[in-house]
Amino acid sequence: xxxxxxxxxxxxxxxxxxxxxxxxxxxxxxxxxxxxxxxxxxxxxxxxxxxxxxxxxxxxxxxxxxxxxxxxxxxxxxxxxxxxxxxxxxxxxxxxxxxxxxxxxxxxxxxxxxxxxxxxx
Amino acid sequence: xxxxxxxxxxxxxxxxxxxxxxxxxxxxxxxxxxxxxxxxxxxxxxxxxxxxxxxxxxxxxxxxxxxxxxxxxxxxxxxxxxxxxxxxxxxxxxxxxxxxxxxxxxxxxxxxxxxxxxxxxxxxxxxxxxxxxxxxxxxxxxxxxxxxxxxxxxxxxxxxxxxxxxxxxxxxxxxxxxxxxxxxxxxxxxxxxxxxxxxxxxxxxxxxxxxxxxxxxxxxxxxxxxxxxxxxxxxxxxxxxxxxxxxxxxxxxxxxxxxxxxxxxxxxxxxxxxxxxxxxxxxxxxxxxxxxxxxxxxxxxxxxxxxxxxxxxxxxxxxxxxxxxxxxxxxxxxxxxxxxxxxxxxxxxxxxxxxxxxxxxxxxxxxxxxxxxxxxxxxxxxxxxxxxxxxxxxxxxxxxxxxxxxxx
Numbered sequence: 001x002x003x004x005x006x007x008x009x010x011x012x013x014x015x016x017x018x019x020x021x022x023x024x025x026x027x028x029x030x031x032x033x034x035x036x037x038x039x040x041x042x043x044x045x046x047x048x049x050x051x052x053x054x055x056x057x058x059x060x061x062x063x064x065x066x067x068x069x070x071x072x073x074x075x076x077x078x079x080x081x082x083x084x085x086x087x088x089x090x091x092x093x094x095x096x097x098x099x100x101x102x103x104x105x106x107x108x109x110x111x112x113x114x115x116x117x118x119x120x121x
Numbered sequence: 122x123x124x125x126x127x128x129x130x131x132x133x134x135x136x137x138x139x140x141x142x143x144x145x146x147x148x149x150x151x152x153x154x155x156x157x158x159x160x161x162x163x164x165x166x167x168x169x170x171x172x173x174x175x176x177x178x179x180x181x182x183x184x185x186x187x188x189x190x191x192x193x194x195x196x197x198x199x200x201x202x203x204x205x206x207x208x209x210x211x212x213x214x215x216x217x218x219x220x221x222x223x224x225x226x227x228x229x230x231x232x233x234x235x236x237x238x239x240x241x242x243x244x245x246x247x248x249x250x251x252x253x254x255x256x257x258x259x260x261x262x263x264x265x266x267x268x269x270x271x272x273x274x275x276x277x278x279x280x281x282x283x284x285x286x287x288x289x290x291x292x293x294x295x296x297x298x299x300x301x302x303x304x305x306x307x308x309x310x311x312x313x314x315x316x317x318x319x320x321x322x323x324x325x326x327x328x329x330x331x332x333x334x335x336x337x338x339x340x341x342x343x344x345x346x347x348x349x350x351x352x353x354x355x356x357x358x359x360x361x362x363x364x365x366x367x368x369x370x371x372x373x374x375x376x377x378x379x380x381x382x383x384x385x386x387x388x389x390x391x392x393x394x395x396x397x398x399x400x401x402x403x404x405x406x407x408x409x410x411x412x413x414x415x416x417x418x419x420x421x422x423x424x425x426x427x428x429x430x431x432x433x434x435x436x437x438x439x440x441x442x443x444x445x446x447x448x449x450x451x452x453x454x455x456x457x458x459x460x461x462x463x464x465x466x467x468x469x470x471x472x473x474x475x476x477x478x479x480x481x482x483x484x485x486x487x488x489x490x491x492x493x494x495x496x497x498x499x500x501x502x503x504x505x506x507x508x509x510x511x512x513x514x515x516x517x518x519x520x521x522x523x524x525x526x527x528x529x
Contacts, residue, residue, distance in 0.1 A: 006127070007127075012131075015131075016129070016130065016131040017129075017130040017131070018127050018128070018129050019127060020126065021126045021127070042143070046484065046485065047144070047146075047147055047482070048143060049140070049142065049143055052140070052212075053210065053212055054209060054212060056210060082210045084210075084211065084212040085211075086211070086478065086479065087207045087210040087211050087478065089210075
């Protein structure tokens with residue numbers, strides 16, 4: 001395993017993405033809520049550049065106690081990585097697909113030290 | 122510590138080639154340069170050229186109306202909405218609008234060739250997008266005028282300028298005479314490889330008024346395409362759906378199920394035995410359903426459909442189908458059976474549907490473990506070559522890739 005420099009802390013703006021190529025592997029490093037997340041930039045569906053799309057919060061149907069539909073809302077505590085090719089969605093926190101837990105993005109460990117951001121590849 | 126190359130997406134402009142870089146990697150890994158790939162259902166957004174297309178409307182009053190009113194409403198309260206973009210999730214929709222292209226050739230040609238080359242496609246049968254629902258307009262004369270203007274524009278400004286782009290032209294189904302005239306006028310134009318009935322409409326395809334059009338298309342040796350799409354507002358059943366997923370999943374299959382059923386029950390394959398019919402953009406799962414359903418009823422009620430000399434499924438096995446959007450989530454066994462039921466090796470043709478949100482890459486076919494190499498090549502291009510009588514020349518990009526391959 002090697003430690004790969006991604007950037008100086010702050011170079012990726014909040015909500016931004018930097019796609020790095022480390023050897024044969026493309027990795028998307030996402031900054032969200034002040035934290036960094038790194039995933040292989042490859043969607044298990046058709047191979048799309050999954051980190052190059054938008055991040056969207058989970059959408060919820062709000063159902064009343066009497067089971068009537070009230071409205072939809074966003075759950076901002078559950079951000080999703082959305083593949084730009086077909087909109088397959090994955091939880092930002094762990095890279096697990098929101099529809100099928102057996103499908104997941106390859107996650108890389110992110111290390112922040114000495115004012116810089118690294119991923120372990 | 123390793124150093125790396127990087128791209129900062131917050132400052133990067135949208136570019137089709139970059140967005141599809143992973144598709145290009147797939148094309149290289151799978152050596153698509155070794156064989157011809159035809160996409161029998163790619164799209165462009167004709168509304169981007171609407172003002173120019175309007176110039177081809179022959180009626181001067183309607184021409185002005187079209188220029189003033191535009192094509193249709195796509196907002197949240199519109200009959201069809203703009204749900205394809207999935208609330209901003211599918212980024213190529215807004216991205217493409219800002220994508221830079223040179224002044225020549227036509228922007229549609231540049232953009233189309235960019236995605237074709239990235240994916241590994243040699244030739245495409247190009248269809249419009251909003252016009253797929255033009256058959257639902259309440260004014261038949263508007264359908265006739267707009268489709269005729271679009272077909273003229275396509276045949277004068279796009280098809281002659283780019284031999285890799287072909288089209289199966291729109292037929293104004295609400296006006297049988299205009300449909301016949303369209304076939305007569307455009308049947309021999311360069312780049313015209315078929316005629317298309319866009320399936321959302323409320324005309325019966327067995328109406329006697331269409332027989333001379335079918336006969337002429339058959340005589341020309343061209344296929345008749347039924348291109349699926351959806352209706353939402355205005356269709357009483359679909360109006361019960363409040364999520365686009367439901368409308369899309371049902372609609373794109375439903376209208377082709379309807380027309381295919383009527384086509385069979387009225388004995389059209391017996392009346393037009395040489396007319397090749399292609400059912401496009403309805404996926405594949407509907408075909409086994411319809412085969413089983415119709416065969417079962419036919420055994421009991423063949424007296425109602427005396428023109429059918431064989432089981433409905435026997436005729437369906439002689440029809441042609443496009444792959445996309447191929448249902449392939451945890452259903453490998455069902456998919457394999459479907460391929461077997463439709464004689465996929467000779468009857469199925471690859472379609473990307475690019476740039477739409479549910480597009481499929483050639484790898485959706487190439488990576489299927491139950492297909493032989495020959496079957497893959499047939500579905501990805503060989504069948505289309507035969508059905509549409511295409512010249513199977515591979516693209517310049519693929520030819521260069523082939524030429525630069527090291528000698529073995």
